[in-house]
Amino acid sequence: MWVHLKTLGCRLNEAELETWAMAFQQAGHGITRTPENADLIIVNSCAVTQDAARKSRRLIRRIHRTNPAAKLVVSGCYATLDKEEAENLMGVDLVIGNQDKNRLVAKTLAELNIDTMPSMSTEPGAVSLFSRGRQRAFIKVQDGCRYRCTFCIVTVARGAERSRPLQELVDEINKLHGQGIHEAIITGVHLGGYGSDIDSNLTELIETLLAQTAIPRLRLGSLEPWDLPQDFFGLFNNPRLLPHLHLPLQSGSDSVLRRMARRCKTDEFAALVKQLRAKIPHFNITTDIIVGFPGETEQEWQDSFDFIQKTGFGHIHIFSYSPRQGTHAATLPGQVAEHIKKQRSQQLHQLTESMRRAFFEDNLDCEFDVLWESQTEKTANGKQLIFGYTPNYLRVACETSDPGTLENRITPAKLIANAGHYILAGLR
Numbered sequence: 372m373w374v375h376l377k378t379l380g381c382r383l384n385e386a387e388l389e390t391w392a393m394a395f396q397q398a399g400h401g402i403t404r405t406p407e408n409a410d411l412i413i414v415n416s417c418a419v420t421q422d423a424a425r426k427s428r429r430l431i432r433r434i435h436r437t438n439p440a441a442k443l444v445v446s447g448c449y450a451t452l453d454k455e456e457a458e459n460l461m462g463v464d465l466v467i468g469n470q471d472k473n474r475l476v477a478k479t480l481a482e483l484n485i486d487t488m489p490s491m492s493t494e495p496g497a498v499s500l501f502s503r504g505r506q507r508a509f510i511k512v513q514d515g516c517r518y519r520c521t522f523c524i525v526t527v528a529r530g531a532e533r534s535r536p537l538q539e540l541v542d543e544i545n546k547l548h549g550q551g552i553h554e555a556i557i558t559g560v561h562l563g564g565y566g567s568d569i570d571s572n573l574t575e576l577i578e579t580l581l582a583q584t585a586i587p588r589l590r591l592g593s594l595e596p597w598d599l600p601q602d603f604f605g606l607f608n609n610p611r612l613l614p615h616l617h618l619p620l621q622s623g624s625d626s627v628l629r630r631m632a633r634r635c636k637t638d639e640f641a642a643l644v645k646q647l648r649a650k651i652p653h654f655n656i657t658t659d660i661i662v663g664f665p666g667e668t669e670q671e672w673q674d675s676f677d678f679i680q681k682t683g684f685g686h687i688h689i690f691s692y693s694p695r696q697g698t699h700a701a702t703l704p705g706q707v708a709e710h711i712k713k714q715r716s717q718q719l720h721q722l723t724e725s726m727r728r729a730f731f732e733d734n735l736d737c738e739f740d741v742l743w744e745s746q747t748e749k750t751a752n753g754k755q756l757i758f759g760y761t762p763n764y765l766r767v768a769c770e771t772s773d774p775g776t777l778e779n780r781i782t783p784a785k786l787i788a789n790a791g792h793y794i795l796a797g798l799r
């Protein structure tokens with residue numbers, strides 16, 4: 372899908388456009404400079420003056436006239452302050468208020484039901500999986516992948532596995548920690564393959580980072596659910612390695628997994644999950660699922676859905692299959708009709724939402740160390756909410772009159788109530 376992004380107004384609006392463009396690209400979409408070629412247009416509006424609001428309206432109308440077939444999403448200050456008017460403007464499919472701006476890409480893809488395949492299966496992690504901020508940094512430890520999952524273009528695009536030397540990674544994390552970063556997210560195209568080319572492995576990497584750095588939090592990025600070294604699970608005994616793993620399952624049907632050439636069957640996946648949950652309470656397991664893979668029958672879809680439901684996930688990134696040139700899957704027979712993909716995707720979105728709520732509920736009344744970030748929001752009673760993440764990657768917020776004293780600090784907080792997209796927490 373091609374996305375065109377347009378902004379009016381301040382520098383902040385410009386910066387947001389950059390972030391969204393990056394997130395769309397990471398989710399496998401292209402950015403186009405011309406609205407005529409776009410399938411989706413995002414307008415970041417402004418309302419600093421009456422004139423700015425008028426210009427925003429004019430821009431939205433003009434852009435819709437230029438390409439009436441494209442889906443149109445409007446965000447920014449004008450869309451927030453005059454939501455109803457913006458919603459009623461000709462051609463507008465979705466309005467996303469400023470409070471949801473940091474989730475604009477995910478929300479757009481989900482609500483307009485245009486989730487498509489990521490170009491690099493394991494890499495969307497970097498942007499869409501974890502929120503960015505000054506509190507956490509992404510450390511890419513390896514590139515390339517030795518496998519050939521049939522939907523994935525990585526092997527073609529990224530070549531053989533290459534790992535960065537341990538010492539270089541230790542130095543990088545120590546430097547970032549010295550600059551005030553509290554959380555490092557360890558990522559790779561095939562993270563489980565770390566060290567295959569330098570006589571090392573993922574366990575050695577994490578042990579070394581835990582021993583030779585003092586950064587308070589290490590989190591693992593997307594990790595294929597195989598090739599995990601024997602002693603890997605023991606690493607989570609150290610609370611600095613955070614109890615959250617994103618293990619892309621892709622399908623809960625073994626026959627679909629075979630066609631995808633995945634190296635993990637459902638019973639192996641279930642065993643992994645069981646082991647992790649037995650070891651660490653409240654361990655959060657999130658995943659990716661592709662719906663409508665070529666040849667996916669109703670029965671396979673049902674099996675997949677049942678397995679996903681039985682397993683339970685804190686969150687699922689859902690992708691509707693779209694053929695990617697150069698991959699084997701694009702040549703497979705039995706491409707699934709769009710309306711069926713859409714149906715399956717909607718069904719899975721609903722399940723994801725109920726599983727997320729259930730996971731929230733499971734964690735209520737617990738106390739966790741929260742890393743508070745810079746994002747804040749005004750409450751109705753004039754206070755501020757400051758947002759942060761628990762070790763198991765739950766988004767929490769607490770009321771404070773002075774967010775500055777919490778920002779970029781790790782403090783214990785008790786999870787009090789489910790507030791929809793986050794959990795309300797109280798400081799001790």
Ligand code: SF4
Nearest residue numbers: 492516518520523525
């Ligand atoms: S394991 Fe499969 S999906 Fe993951 S990067 Fe390698 S080929 Fe792609």
